[in-house]
Amino acid sequence: xxxxxxxxxxxxxxxxxxxxxxxxxxxxxxxxFPWYKQELGKGPQLIIDIRSNVGEKKDQRIAxxxxxxxxxxxxxxxxxxxxxxxxxxxxxxxxxxxxxGTTLTVKP
Amino acid sequence: xxxxxQTPRHLVMGMTNKKSLKCEQHLGHNxxxxxxxxxxxxxxxxxxYSLEERVENNSVPSRFxxxxxxxxxxxxxxxxxxxxxxxxxxxxxxQDVRGVQPQHFGDGTRxxxx
Numbered sequence: 426x427x428x429x430x431x432x433x434x435x436x437x438x439x440x441x442x443x444x445x446x447x448x449x450x451x452x453x454x455x456x457x458f459p460w461y462k463q464e465l466g467k468g469p470q471l472i473i474d475i476r477s478n479v480g481e482k483k484d485q486r487i488a489x490x491x492x493x494x495x496x497x498x499x500x501x502x503x504x505x506x507x508x509x510x511x512x513x514x515x516x517x518x519x520x521x522x523x524x525x526g527t528t529l530t531v532k533p
Numbered sequence: 534x535x536x537x538x539q540t541p542r543h544l545v546m547g548m549t550n551k552k553s554l555k556c557e558q559h560l561g562h563n564x565x566x567x568x569x570x571x572x573x574x575x576x577x578x579x580x581x582y583s584l585e586e587r588v589e590n591n592s593v594p595s596r597f598x599x600x601x602x603x604x605x606x607x608x609x610x611x612x613x614x615x616x617x618x619x620x621x622x623x624x625x626x627x628q629d630v631r632g633v634q635p636q637h638f639g640d641g642t643r644x645x646x647x
Contacts, residue, residue: 519632
């Protein structure tokens with residue numbers, strides 16, 4: 426079965442608003458979850474990651490939260506800008522499995 | 534610049550052709566990966582190499598043949614491909630295969646099968 430489920434598949438927000446993307450995983454032993462941003466014509470690029478020994482990590486406008494009990498983790502982007510428009514993927518790194526991706530569109 | 538370089542960036546080939554995709558990483562990593570990315574589908578892991586030894590092969594058809602001559606280079610040899618093999622093929626590398634460090638991706642080869 427699928428190891429990582431990602432929602433929503435598309436997300437459209439107004440510039441300056443926040444965006445939240447959620448992922449769930451199936452293996453309680455999984456312990457490292459990176460997030461990638463993929464722009465048109467490029468490969469996925471790591472933007473932030475979280476390990477199972479912490480509940481939250483922040484880097485400027487992006488943050489990731491992890492709920493080990495519920496086996497889900499989320500990406501939060503605040504003060505969105507048009508250049509944040511891209512496809513975002515979550516991953517369970519231990520299994521090299523990825524979510525289906527979320528196409529984020531930030532409208533100016 | 535991601536430290537992972539893939540060539541060619543685009544490839545068009547007929548079903549009877551033989552071609553190869555190349556990946557080179559300049560990060561000193563010990564693990565390398567091939568993924569297939571098709572429209573409307575998640576990234577599909579194809580092969581994993583650790584220190585030039587294949588450690589995973591996810592039921593990939595034999596028309597795809599990987600080669601890892603050293604820890605910096607990875608090839609994907611293609612022959613007798615099908616139209617459904619048209620996709621973006623991504624190479625990645627990581628420090629090791631334990632899955633506790635991020636993978637670094639190249640920009641991919643866009644493959645079109647006529």
